[in-house]
Amino acid sequence: MSYEAILVVREDAVGIITLNRPQALNALNSQLMDELTAAVDAFEADDGIGCIIITGSEKAFAAGADIKEMKSKSYMDVYKEDFITAKWERVTRTRKPVIAAVAGFALGGGCELAMMCDFIIAADNAKFGQPEIKLGVIPGAGGTQRLTRFVGKAKAMDMCLTGRMMDAAEAERSGLVSRVVPLADLMTVTREAAKSIAALSRPAVMICKESINRSYETTLAEGIRFERRVFHSLFATEDQKEGMSAFADKRPAEFKHR
């Protein structure tokens, strides 16, 4: 597959997807989302890839869904194609870890896409927001649901009802992003995080991701039972033997991802 609206590179065991519509601040049109989905599919199927990064430019991660593409759609258009989440769900179903490296604007669908990733590393110039209310609609790719889980009801109401932007410092204080770094360091820090994850046991990493995500969907008691069972299952892997033996032998572990 050839890509036009994204750039795709593979560095060691990390797959990097860069949104690339600079003329529209990386507005997420259907071509870009089709390409993003295809790139995620390809990295998911690639046994050599242990972690995925989604990023944009220094000015914009993504300024939202493409308003110009969306503005004339009718109710039947959006209903029939299950606009917009149906197309975007691929990112949330990826079993490999996905890090969003966000600089500049992450608005509307851009903020929602970042929240679909497993965690967000933000540059100090990042600005997050759900401004859909100013367009006469509401967030439609999970914004009212995921943002509320990240930052709580009060701030989610504030963000979605006023459409105001949150800077990187407020986003970190509110729990939306895991770290804020200087803009110049964003990709170095994100690559280091991704490479360190990719070097770990892939079964353990994927099961850890699944277990944390389960906490959103279940009671604490059910979640704890799920965690215990999948924890037990990791004792069937060679990587568990290697990880624990390496610790006891005072040497670095060499995981084989099985």
Ligand SMILES: CC(C)(O)CC(=O)SCCNC(=O)CCNC(=O)[C@H](O)C(C)(C)COP(=O)(O)OP(=O)(O)OC[C@H]1O[C@@H](n2cnc3c(N)ncnc32)[C@H](O)[C@@H]1OP(=O)(O)O
């Ligand atoms: C997914 C859903 C369902 O939740 C829905 C959505 O995501 S709706 C979209 C939500 N996002 C927005 O409302 C943000 C729209 N953009 C802006 O408010 C501003 O562009 C800005 C504050 C991000 C940046 O302002 P500024 O620096 O002044 O740049 P501009 O001149 O406005 O933009 C440059 C260029 O990009 C085009 N652009 C920007 N955002 C979008 C967009 N979301 N869709 C389509 N095009 C976008 C903008 O029109 C400019 O292009 P030209 O008109 O100059 O060709």
